[in-house]
Amino acid sequence: MKENFVRSREERTKKLEEIALKIRRHIIREIYEAGSGHPGGSLSATEIITALYFYIMRHNPHNPKWEDRDRFVLSKGHSCPALYAALAESGYFDVKELLTLRKLGSRLQGHPSIKTPGIDICTGSLGQGLSIAVGMALGARIDRKLYRVFVLMGDGELQCGEVWEAAMAAANYRLDNITAIVDRNRLQIDGNTEKIMSLEPLSFKFKAFGWHVTEINGHNFNEIIDAIENGFKIKGKPKVVIAHTVKGKGVSFMEGSVAFHGKPPNDEQFKIAMKELGVENV
Amino acid sequence: MFKEYKYPREAYGKTLRQLGRERKDIVVVDADLSSSTKTKFFADEFPDRFFNMGVAEQNMVGVAAGLATTGKTVFASSFAMFIVGRGYDQIRQSIAYPKLNVKIVATHAGITVGGDGASHQIIEDIALMCALPNMSVFVPADNVETEKIIRSIADYRGPAYVRLGRSKVPTIYDQSYEFQQGKASVLREGDDITIIALGIMVSEALIASEELEKKGISARVINMSTVKPIDREAIIKAAKETGAIITAEEHNTIMGMGSLVASIVAENYPVYVYKCGIPDVFGESGDYRELMEKYGLTSKNIIKAAENIIRKR
Incomplete structure (x- = not known):
């Protein structure tokens, strides 16, 4: 959905930053209202999801099942508050619905489900999204469709063996229509990924599996967009963008905090967080 | 046969x-x-x-x-x-x-x-x-x-x-057979007892039914090839009309088709249900017929169970 605002890279960044700020506010409010949820990984993925939904991906909020749409799989399903916010801001549903997150009868489940317009697959049990993406990419090949498949994975989730089964399959079938993005915030529930179960050297692992690898700052729109769009030019292999991010990005006391992996802000923290995001009266 | x-x-x-x-x-x-x-x-x-x-x-x-x-x-x-x-x-x-x-x-x-x-x-x-x-x-x-x-x-x-x-x-069926999802297939009518079987045990059930007939016991044989959604009506009808059910499947007797049948019978029309299957143990290597004998998956096991039930009446 490339909007008509690309007169310069600076202007593009400015517009996307405005959207990202709105998404961060939604994330905090959604999780606060729900009384549970995962702010840390939602905030670290905000620029990635914003760049995809508001610049890179071809999709149509008025026709979520459009068969030529680019596909997006949120393999790190617990970051769905960010995805729901992007879907709402894109126009898949009213932003008011965001406040129903995790409530009985809501279309916005605690982890992504197909109840939500714009979501194609249930995720939440980690490590499964890349396999789904491989299936979608093979489907495109059979039908000779040009849509692209994007999958966002957490770094902790790369400890799941299935991810590497899928990585092997994507390279084996030369699925150059897949772009995986790793939200490399270096924190998982029990602590630093390198202390819990070391992932490094991560880029070498992907390279060894036959992938094209780019490492970027995952909060910089130009870097995100350049890495993904340059990847499209590379044929014959799947692409992964390792996006270095800060868990809880944008809210001072959540940044780099393991505690806010899966905890909502309390009343006071909510006010502080919203103030930091430019909302004075909540 | x-x-x-x-x-x-x-x-x-x-x-x-x-x-x-x-x-x-x-x-x-x-x-x-x-x-x-x-x-x-x-x-x-x-x-x-x-x-x-x-x-x-x-x-x-x-x-x-x-x-x-x-x-x-x-x-x-x-x-x-x-x-x-x-x-x-x-x-x-x-x-x-x-x-x-x-x-x-x-x-x-x-x-x-x-x-x-x-x-x-x-x-x-x-x-x-x-x-x-x-x-x-x-x-x-x-x-x-x-x-x-x-x-x-x-x-x-x-x-x-x-x-x-x-x-x-x-091979039990010929090409004229019409399979319907959720509908059990009654292969043999009978009044004294019903054998509900699955997969490889369906042929064993048919052999058992023929042997039982020689002994004066009329056994209905049902192939419950749709295990879910299971044909509740066929099960309840069998309970009412034959008064006892034997299930036969190549599966653990815990939580297999037999357990589903037993729970439906218990809720709707309680009669005796005997589950013929693998008695909650791991298998082992062997020829498949030998294994069926050892783990109680033959027509003989069904016949014995039927005779015991009838004797107790």
Whole structure:
């Protein structure tokens, strides 16, 4: 959905930053209202999801099942508050619905489900999204469709063996229509990924599996967009963008905090967080 | 009693190939066992719609789900032990929960795998698959019914699990047989007792029924090839009309078809139910007929159970 605002890279960044700020506010409010949820990984993925939904991906909020749409799989399903916010801001549903997150009868489940317009697959049990993406990419090949498949994975989730089964399959079938993005915030529930179960050297692992690898700052729109769009030019292999991010990005006391992996802000923290995001009266 | 013995998994492979000729939306994935599961028949003719995912069942199940989101009718096959055992979470999260159009057709289920031993002999797959919301579960009795069931599930959108064995089984049905999902097939009428059987045990039930007739016991035989949604009416009718039920299946007696039958009988019309199956133990290596003898899966076991029930009346 490339909007008509690309007169310069600076202007593009400015517009996307405005959207990202709105998404961060939604994330905090959604999780606060729900009384549970995962702010840390939602905030670290905000620029990635914003760049995809508001610049890179071809999709149509008025026709979520459009068969030529680019596909997006949120393999790190617990970051769905960010995805729901992007879907709402894109126009898949009213932003008011965001406040129903995790409530009985809501279309916005605690982890992504197909109840939500714009979501194609249930995720939440980690490590499964890349396999789904491989299936979608093979489907495109059979039908000779040009849509692209994007999958966002957490770094902790790369400890799941299935991810590497899928990585092997994507390279084996030369699925150059897949772009995986790793939200490399270096924190998982029990602590630093390198202390819990070391992932490094991560880029070498992907390279060894036959992938094209780019490492970027995952909060910089130009870097995100350049890495993904340059990847499209590379044929014959799947692409992964390792996006270095800060868990809880944008809210001072959540940044780099393991505690806010899966905890909502309390009343006071909510006010502080919203103030930091430019909302004075909540 | 039976004229011919055939491999249901061969009927599966041939039906799949035929479906591939008829329909462009049929896609197949396998995990390095295509020559055993017989998906090779399809693979050889439609290499562009067949994907071998290697020895990686979790990924295979996820890939099947991803393909289904693009509108394909996907068949995913491997040995039952591996696709259900290794792939359970993926089946649950990525197929059953989003209700995707993936048909899991698992071969080499149960102890009749034979020589490979307990590591390869799944006796709990019916329990696992029946407990998943949105999942339908089928166990064909022979090669004819296999073909009918595969065609039937290809025609509706949604998840399904089909359980096939490794060995040849006697052909029970002829081509005029009309399979209907959720409808039990009454193979033999009877008034004294009912035998409800699955898969390879259907032929054993028919042999038992014939032997029992010689002893003056009239046994109804029902093939419950749709385990879920199970035919409640046929079960309740059997309870009312024959007063006792024996279930026979190549599965753990805990949480198999027998348990489902017993719970329906208990809720609706309590009568005696005897479950003939694997008595909550792991199998072992051996010839499949020897294993059936050792683990109580023969017509003799059914006959003995029937005689005991009748004697107690």
